[in-house]
Amino acid sequence: MRFPSVNRSTTLVEDVCALITRESRKAPGADEWLPPERQLAEKLCVSRQVVREATKRLELQGILEVCHGVGTRVVNRLHSPLNRSFELLMPDRDDRFTKLTEMRVMVEPQLASLAASRASHEDLQAMRLAQSNLESAETQEAAVLADMEFHRALAKAAGNPIAELMLESLAELGKASRSQTIGMVGKAPALAHHATILEAIEARKPDTAAKAMAAHLGAIELHLLKETSHARPKKPLAARS
Amino acid sequence: MRFPSVNRSTTLVEDVCALITRESRKAPGADEWLPPERQLAEKLCVSRQVVREATKRLELQGILEVCHGVGTRVVNRLHSPLNRSFELLMPDRDDRFTKLTEMRVMVEPQLASLAASRASHEDLQAMRLAQSNLESAETQEAAVLADMEFHRALAKAAGNPIAELMLESLAELGKASRSQTIGMVGKAPALAHHATILEAIEARKPDTAAKAMAAHLGAIELHLLKETSHARPKKPLAARS
């Protein structure tokens, strides 16, 4: 009762992927556990090896998490494949951080601009929540989290999932690292900057929002990264007459 | 003579990955074929299944290409995992194209600016080559290729591999699709725009380069994407007094 065609694992990945996203859309929040590999193999009429290759693939894509001795669960870590790719591109961690930050400096002011045009009520609500969380944060850790949440909400409001993913990737990279926004400048100034940005977005003033965000990024010393690398071409040109 | 520890495939991926990048750095250009799975398994003292899971992983990362009945070869398609991630994020192809283009519009002018600061002699050379290729292009296809090559060279000159990867991803998406830069505006204007941009970069004038690139992007109707989406918030706000 078997139909041993080829590339089962590839098609299986797509099937299971679709099934998973459908399932998780149906019951979001609940940490779904997949059936055991053996059971899954029987149900899908394939060998365990094929199931394993499929789950491996989905794990690499940040959709599943496989725990030895425990099971396989659905997760949402779409940024992790990005990090992996960047890791291949730039083995040095500081390089990655620098270049990702460079991208952030390029993109985030314009995200603020887009957010000012596009933000829905829910988006604004989320930003306000993050802002009030930052205001009431007691510990450094809580402040950092609230800060990250504000920027995440802003990216979401801008309506560009790719930018969102990129910033997520940067956040992941900077997590247990120095260069946490808050640590640079302190809580109070960050709060003020965010307030200015949020105000501009609520007022639907794209240019003002972009300028405020640029100022924010400049204030947290991110501009230093940009300037230093600006001043250091890979290979200096001969002086031009 | 076996040491059946766990997570062999994970460690193996790293080992093989390092080995491959080292090998391909040593002999670049040569399309390297890996030894057959059985042989590889024996050499690495693991089962064939583990080798297969490792190669699957590396295939997904765009480092290997597995051909049924032929073999496994080293490739360089680091953009493909990005496309896969974006596909998960936005199942609709047009959405992906729109959002990636949006990113491009945000980033590329600033890339031109960075390129004006950082470009090495080799970078400039590459851009000039692409430009002359565009000039001498007879067919539409050759023109499109030369156009893409110019933008790729510019991203490289800007020294940000992440941006480079993102644009590569966009190019891949737009390959067998409408919205090829050239098709929008014709060869002659594109040539003129590129010339202006290149001139600014050679003259080390970041702002001029950025403006020229922005004008170029605007001229090829990419601004339309931006404007329409700007004007269409996901959920209109109530009028503010």
Next chain:
DNA sequence: TAGTGGTACGTGGTCTGACCACGTACCACT
């Protein structure tokens, strides 16, 4: 009773060897 250790079970991880499906290259035939 509360704490502690061991043990059984279910999970993913690996091994083995066999067979199937696909491409290629070679060779006999036309």
Next chain:
DNA sequence: AGTGGTACGTGGTCAGACCACGTACCACTA
């Protein structure tokens, strides 16, 4: 010289066994 078939090597799948890891339960101890 062209054409078809066939043998070989490759990746793809299957089956069943065993290993390694976590957990939960339970008897034992203080």
